[in-house]
Amino acid sequence: MAIVPLAKVTLYGPAAEKEAVLEGLQRLGCLHLVDLHPGAARGPDAARAGQRAREALQYLEDSPVRRREPERPAAVDVEGLVREALEVRDRAHALAEEREQLRARAAELEPWGDFELAGWARDGALRFSFHVVPLYNLALLAAVDAPWRIVGRDHRFAYVVVVAPEPPPGMPGAPVALDPRSLSTVRARLEHVERELEELDYRRIGLTLHASALRAALDAADDRAAREQAARATLERDEVLAVQGWAPRDRVAALRQYATDRRLAITVAEPGLGEAPPTLLANPPALRGGEALVNFYRTPGYHMWDPSKAVFLSFVAFFGMILSDAAYGAVLGLGTLLAWRRLGRAAGGARGLLAALAISSVVYGVLVGSYFGWVPPRGSLLAKAHLLDAEDQGVMMLISIGIGVAHLSAANLTSAWRRRRSLAALAPLGWTVVLLAGFWVGVARAHPGAVRLGLGGVGLGLALVLLFSSEHPVSFAPRALVSRLLEGLKGITEVSKVFGDVLSYLRLFALGLAAIKLAEAFNSLAASSFALRGVGILLGIVVLVAGHAINLAMGILGGVVHGLRLNVIEFFNWSLPVEGEPYRAFTRKAA
Structure with a gap:
């Protein structure tokens, strides 16, 4: 499991040392604090502190041209820096709006001449x-x-x-x-505004020299605000301080050492029944992109399972099927390579995820034989790898539905494994049988004997859902049996949901075919333009470049949106019913 096991840690010490204790815990950075005053009034959140300073820093960091920052930033008047940066920003915005208005006025006046x-x-x-x-x-x-x-x-x-x-x-x-105003007056004002905007740009570039100092000051302010928030979460009784939180088990030794060094008392306990610790996921760097995809929508509960690897693999496969073009995948891979170093500094495993998406797109594009919408000629090596006909509606729909059945069956099997110590595990097993047997009926519809076998499997699966959807212990008391059957009937009503969820995977076929056909349409338009010669050749090149750029952008957008949707809606609904709280370490930002 990639969900990191946690322990509940409580530290006790003199209330007079609260500030020093919290500062040391913040340096350790391994404790998710528990509020020992639930429901109490909260102070200002650290994220809201220094909003003007954050706006100023963002403005400086967004500057197209920046000065090289010194390795050791000199002391700077932070308040003055923030004030000046925001003044430059606001003045530049106002002048930029005036410039657009002056340009419009000059264009309106020009046909009439220069007069007042x-x-x-x-x-x-x-x-x-x-x-x-x-x-x-x-x-x-x-x-x-x-x-x-x-x-x-x-x-x-x-x-x-x-x-x-x-x-x-x-x-x-x-x-x-x-x-x-006369045309000459408007033009003179426009020239003055443009000169002032240039001067403001130079001032902004000059201020970027102090961006690192401002960033450091903001980090220190955030750390102070986080300690103030942590202080409100501690408990003080009779001059004794209590700090409680969840820590990864492999960091408990460091916390014990810290308690020894500070002469604090410490207790460590495992999560008790009914407790819901926060969820900390830990995946290999290559698969960390799946973790980001999962947390984007829902954090799994601590007692659930980590779907990061499953979501990573399925999302990559779905994206490739939706993009459906080997050349588009190669373009995506080239962009990933060009940004490889920068992506390596990004959190969340973006580099590995983008590389996997590019590979999946290339592989599936080769299988359906699409390269910017062109099909490789017969007898070529690429034609031999063309194993799937994206226009074969029957085969592609069967493949898409088969993928949906496999995906949802995996979700239900996971749910059954999680409940393996209870008879309630037989309900998700029943849904798995319904899915597989229903698919078998669709595949073998021409063989009456096989169809009867499949329908029998569907009936068996629904019977398991009817009898074991209840989480209560089995009892033969009449009232308990009636309650169990009612819960089972409620569970069976989800048969329409499972049917709709499976059909939802047809979008893999539909979107992939649409991408191929749109690429072919752009190629056809470009070929018609090339036939005109002269300007037609230039027009054809524009159609090719712009058309395929639009199709690639739409394919990427569709791959992300629909690839995520099949995971976080269809898959999660059957495998991840409980949402958890993300683990947030009480740690320092400042170096």
């Missing part, structure tokens, strides 16, 4: 009104009973100025409101 209206032209008896008239309506200007002039023209519109007390009737095009 006098007051009488805006508010006098004879006012200037400005109209954008489509070229096909120019003939209507002859009927306008007011002085007008065309001051500009492009391939679609004529820009007409009319002098009248009010816009004259019959004038084509409603009047438009122009910026009262």
Whole structure:
């Protein structure tokens, strides 16, 4: 099992040494603290402390250009740094919005020329009104009973100025409101704004020199806030302090040594009946991506099982079937290689997961014979590896449903193993029999004898569900038997759920075929463009690159969403009924 066994550790000492005791435990970083004051009012969370400082740090770290930070950051005025960084950010945001508005105003004014209206032209008896008239309506200007002039023209519109007390009737095009400033004034302000934005960029780059100092200050503040939160979780009675938490068994020795060094009393106990310790998962680095996938949706209970390996393998397989193209898998693998070093610094095993997804996509793409939507020519080595026809609806639906049956059967067998010391284990075994027998009926539907055998298996499985869905001990008392049968009937109502869950795996076939067909459609469009020669060749290249980029992005999105869905909804519903609390060590952030 990858769920780390924990022990309940309680330390006792003088209340006067609380701060020092908590600081030492924080340095050890191996204790998930238990709140000994449940329901008491809580103080501010460490995550909310220093929000402005976090915003400032994020702003500096997001800078496209950063100065090289010194190995030993010098002392810095953190409050002043935060204040200046946020001032630069807010001013830059305001100027960026003004720049976009000025660009729009300049584009609106440019067809009319560079002028600034006098007051009488805006508010006098004879006012200037400005109209954008489509070229096909120019003939209507002859009927306008007011002085007008065309001051500009492009391939679609004529820009007409009319002098009248009010816009004259019959004038084509409603009047438009122009910026009262002249075009040259708007351009001058735009140039000033762009210069100021450049200066703010330089200031931001300069401030990145102190990002590490700000980060260190934030970590220290988080550590202080975490100790304050931990202090509220401790118990003090008669000048005696009690600190309790869950620790991995292999760290108990370190805690005993710490208690000896600090002259503290310590007790260590195994989890008792009814207790629900937090869940700490530990998987090999290559499979740690499965752990991240599991925790993304639900943390398994401490007394459950760790589905990380199963989710890793099934998610990788499902992703490859949904992407359904060897070349797309190769592109994903190339991207993983290019980001290999950076991914190695990321938590959660992203590097191993992405590599596995690329390999799975390439392997399945070779099996269905799709390479950017092209099929390898007959007789080639790649054609010999083309073993599956993605367009064979009968075979591909059978494969998808078979995968669903196997996946859900594994979930129920896991549930049965977990309950192996109880007759209630026979209920998930019954569902496993129902799944396998129902699939057998579908496969052998042309053979009446085999169908009868399969239907008998379905009946046997449902009987096990009816008789053993109850968690209560077996009793032959009439009331107990009636209660057991009622619970069994309630369990049998999930037959529609298991049927729907199995059919949900058809998305593997449908999404994979859609990806292949979409790739073929882009290839066909590009081929039609190439036939035009000249500009058609350039257009065909654009269609190929953009089309396959869109298809790859959609395939990755579909592979992640639907691959996760089949695990965290269908699989977890049958194998992981209880959610646990994630293990959070009371540890330091600051170095």
